[in-house]
Amino acid sequence: DTAVSQTPKYLVTQMGNDKSIKCEQNLGHDTMYWYKQDSKKFLKIMFSYNNKELIINETVPNRFSPKSPDKAHLNLHINSLELGDSAVYFCASSFPGTGGTGELFFGEGSRLTVL
Amino acid sequence: LAKTTQPISMDSYEGQEVNITCSHNNIATNDYITWYQQFPSQGPRFIIQGYKTKVTNEVASLFIPADRKSSTLSLPRVSLSDTAVYYCLVGDRGLKSSGDKLTFGTGTRLAVRP
Numbered sequence: 001d002t003a004v005s006q007t008p009k010y011l012v013t014q015m016g017n018d019k020s021i022k023c024e025q026n027l028g029h030d031t032m033y034w035y036k037q038d039s040k041k042f043l044k045i046m047f048s049y050n051n052k053e054l055i056i057n058e059t060v061p062n063r064f065s066p067k068s069p070d071k072a073h074l075n076l077h078i079n080s081l082e083l084g085d086s087a088v089y090f091c092a093s094s095f096p097g098t099g100g101t102g103e104l105f106f107g108e109g110s111r112l113t114v115l
Numbered sequence: 116l117a118k119t120t121q122p123i124s125m126d127s128y129e130g131q132e133v134n135i136t137c138s139h140n141n142i143a144t145n146d147y148i149t150w151y152q153q154f155p156s157q158g159p160r161f162i163i164q165g166y167k168t169k170v171t172n173e174v175a176s177l178f179i180p181a182d183r184k185s186s187t188l189s190l191p192r193v194s195l196s197d198t199a200v201y202y203c204l205v206g207d208r209g210l211k212s213s214g215d216k217l218t219f220g221t222g223t224r225l226a227v228r229p
Contacts, residue, residue, distance in 0.1 A: 004158075035219075041200065043159070043219035090158045104151075106158025 003027050006091050006107040013081060014115055020077045021110045023091030031055075032074035033104070034066060035090040043090070049074055078112075086114045119203045124224040133190040135223050137203030140184045145207040148179060148186045153200045153222070162201075163188070190225075198227045 004025045013019055025032065033056075034046040047066045048056035054066070063079045078085060088109045094102040120138040127133045139148070147166050151159035163170055165177040165186070176189040190197055200222040 040221075042221060043202070092158070103149075103161045103164070104159070106160070109156070109158055 002107075004091055004093055004105050004107040006089075006110045008110060009108065010111050010113075012113045012115065015081055015083060017081050018077070018079045019081060019112070020075055021089055021091075021112070022073070022075045023107060024073050025091075025093040025105070026072065027093055027105060029093035029095055029105070030071055031094050031102070032068065032071070033092040033094075034074065034076050035092060035106075037088045037090060037109070039087070046089075047074075047076075081112075081114045083114050086112055088112070119205055119220045121201075121203050121220060121223045123221060124226070126226050126228065127193055128228050129194055130192050133193050133197070133225060133227075135188045135190075135201055135203075135225070136185055137188070138185045139203070139205045142183050142205050143207065146183075146205045147207065148177065148183075149204045149206075150175070150177065150188045151202045151204065151219070153202065159202060159219070193225075193227045195227050195229065198225060200224050 006021060006023050011019055031048060031050045033048045035043050036046050037043045045056060045058050046060045049068045051071050052068045065077045066074060068074045074091060088111045090109045091107040092104045094104050125135060147164055149164040150162045152162050153159040163172055163175050163177045165179050167179050167183060170177045178187045188201060202219045202222040204219060
């Protein structure tokens, strides 16, 4: 049983297209995230949702729009794709920390290549 | 948010103990220190977390000096399968706090050789 699952695992598309990445977690967590890992392996947070409410939006272009239909799902839609959007996108989930950093559970990543 | 600094890469041989140090000079009182491991083509995986002194689990030990301005992840008797990138994070994750912005640094790329 995959705890945090993302689809698709690979995505190749042309500049200007719109694409979506889906994420689901079956851990019962309240908080979900999207991270972007670029070619230099920097892993940067993009969004965070707690119980379907957006709590973090880290200066991500408006072309990126997260949607959380329920607390087990957090999807990422990207409009007008650009070459610089090529990266691996990771979904993660956690319980809200009661002290310290709540352990993050990551999916396997979705590798997006924009041509 | 406390910024972390780690060595970019380290090399080791099978069976050796590996110590990876992370500097976090401006760590806040409520911050915890967490380490993650990432294999190629996989998401990061939680290894260990601590606040002060020493924490040990079945995978690693975490040493934190009294001033908490640094921490050391210790991997006993590494094997080839420990080749991965190791990230040190510092933050406070109270509910909806700004500490939710867990930022991963560049990580340390550990290569274990036969």
